[in-house]
Amino acid sequence: MSSPRATRWGILATGGIAKTFVKDVLVDPNTRDVSNVKHVIAAVASSTSEKRAKDFIIDTGCPSMTRAYGSYLELVQDSEVDIVYVATPHSQHYQQSLMCLEAGKHVLCEKPMAVNVQEAEALIAKARSKQLFLMQALWTRYLPVSKYVEDVVKSGAIGTVHRCFADTSIAMHPEKEFASGEHRMVNRDLAGGALLDLGPYSLSWLFQAAKASGAGIDPVTVTAAVKPYQTGVDETTTILVVMPRSAERGGDLHGIATTSMRVSMDPNGIGSAGPCVRIQGEEGEIQVFPPSYRPTKTRLVFADGKVEDKDWLYPGPGKDSGWFNGFGEMNPEGEGHGMFWEADEAAVAMCEGRLEGSRESLDEVVAMMKVMDAATILRFFAQFRMPSLSFMPSKPANYPRHSFLPCP
Ligand SMILES: NC(=O)c1ccc[n+]([C@@H]2O[C@H](COP(=O)([O-])OP(=O)(O)OC[C@H]3O[C@@H](n4cnc5c(N)ncnc54)[C@H](OP(=O)(O)O)[C@@H]3O)[C@@H](O)[C@H]2O)c1
Structure with a gap:
């Protein structure tokens, strides 16, 4: 049997979901009968400080050789990172995923991958033109x-x-x-x-x-x-x-x-x-x-x-493993949270040369x-209190990238 192929992850941001994702990805793939891929958390970046990235590495139990960066740019310039998990607030997904793709990295971006159609289409076009894997992290x-x-x-x-x-x-x-x-x-x-x-x-x-x-x-x-x-x-x-x-x-x-x-x-x-x-x-x-x-x-x-x-x-x-899910909560019986399946999908897709999730x-x-x-x-x-509204979405809406319109 051939040994599992390692996927080297870069983690972009150190908030709540990044912690849950990393905790999950560190769970042995054999617990879910996955033997063809394995995951390595190669590097973590925080826009706040390098110290925050270092603390994250310790808190989540990443190996000590995991590299810590105090900027996202350093992460995407790391030649030993294959794929970046983007875990910033929605408003930044487009900008940061684009930065990763431009640097030649595959991307798994938290949902929603963008805040409007124009952004989503631009990311997809970039990924396709560079033959890079891009997936929305809709883990469910x-x-x-x-x-x-x-x-x-x-x-x-x-x-x-x-x-x-x-x-x-x-x-x-x-x-x-x-x-x-x-x-x-x-x-x-x-x-x-x-x-x-x-x-x-x-x-x-x-x-x-x-x-x-x-x-x-x-x-x-x-x-x-x-x-x-x-x-x-x-x-x-x-x-x-x-x-x-x-x-x-x-x-x-x-x-x-x-x-x-x-x-x-x-x-x-x-x-x-x-x-x-x-x-x-x-x-x-x-x-x-x-x-x-x-x-x-x-x-x-x-x-x-x-x-x-x-x-x-x-x-x-x-059970009794002491494992917590990243939100600081224990899952029943020490179960994983479930985000590892999307990570497996990204890793397998990259092995197979696929450019999107299945x-x-x-x-x-x-x-x-x-x-x-x-x-x-x-x-x-x-806001004009029209009685009934519907919209034919065949053409993408042409309104600003930040799609929230003023409150009535
Ligand atoms: N799949 C799921 O179950 C799930 C659950 C929750 C959230 N999410 C998604 O994950 C994304 C992040 O959510 P989260 O709950 O992890 O958020 P969060 O706890 O607020 O963390 C977001 C992180 O993004 C970085 N960041 C960069 N610029 C920021 C800014 N202007 N304001 C705030 N943070 C900024 C910060 O990390 P650094 O300081 O390290 O740069 C921050 O810790 C969202 O898009 C959300 O939809 C998914």
Whole structure:
């Protein structure tokens, strides 16, 4: 058996999710039956200081030879880094991913990969012109549960799918938790708001369901209601999309994607509120239980009365290992958080010479961005209280890169 090929990661930024990602990537790939690749955290960069990068290396348990940099530029100039994980606030993804690509690095960029269609398309064009790998780090897509749900839909077990609901909402109590208005969730300058932060998960479930049931990914129409927060970002966004499908395959499919930082998909944290995703076919439906970004339970409900529940546990170092997930919390039984699967996908793609992820194409990232752009534009019109609004997203919206329009 050949030895696993090493992928040398550069970590760009040292915030909350970078810590979770690195903790996960350091979990032995054999715990999830991956033997053809392994991960090395080669270098970490912080724009704040080199010391912050050094502290991060110690906190996360990276090997002592991991290099620490006090600027992102030094990271992308490191010739022993293969791929950079970009983990800054949304507003900076375009600029920093572009810097990495220009320096010849492959890129795994946190979601959303950009804040509007123009940015996303420009990054994709750059990656393609330089023959570099580029992937949006929508980790949920690479969880085994996600593949299972897709396979159920494709198998026809629930019949022709006509509708999908997907919610990703977390009650964050923004006035209390983000009182200064500086936090990236509510800060307009950092492209805050529920839509760009949580919305990609809802849209991802929707797009996946649509694709698996034979629909196209470029919606026919997008309708949205957007409620603003006091800082000018969106607090609650509700999107209705019509996905195109031929009459022979069942006709158009309706998707309802919702997101909020005011109410929760799982108010008591133990799933009593029921599923956050429902994919509905003529013979039954498949349900995914919260949280939508890291589900641990699915349910199949058939029209004939049969119900099939499945639990989805996450491999990791194991019980009593003392492992924490990077947010400073222990996962049950020392399980990993689940971000290692997207890292595996990037590493395998690079070995195989693929330039994008296998489960969410770059064209899909653009299509999803078009929906979020459309919702943002509709938010602008909503201030005039028009009774009903919809938008045909065939042409990308031509408005400034920073896509947040003034609060009414
Ligand atoms: N996949 C997931 O489950 C998940 C979860 C949470 C967040 N995310 C995504 O990850 C990205 C980062 O989120 P996070 O929660 O890690 O944010 P965070 O804790 O605020 O960290 C962001 C980091 O970016 C760097 N940074 C550079 N310029 C900054 C600026 N102007 N303001 C604030 N930070 C700046 C800082 O690192 P340095 O000082 O080291 O440069 C900072 O620590 C977001 O795009 C978000 O969507 C994904």
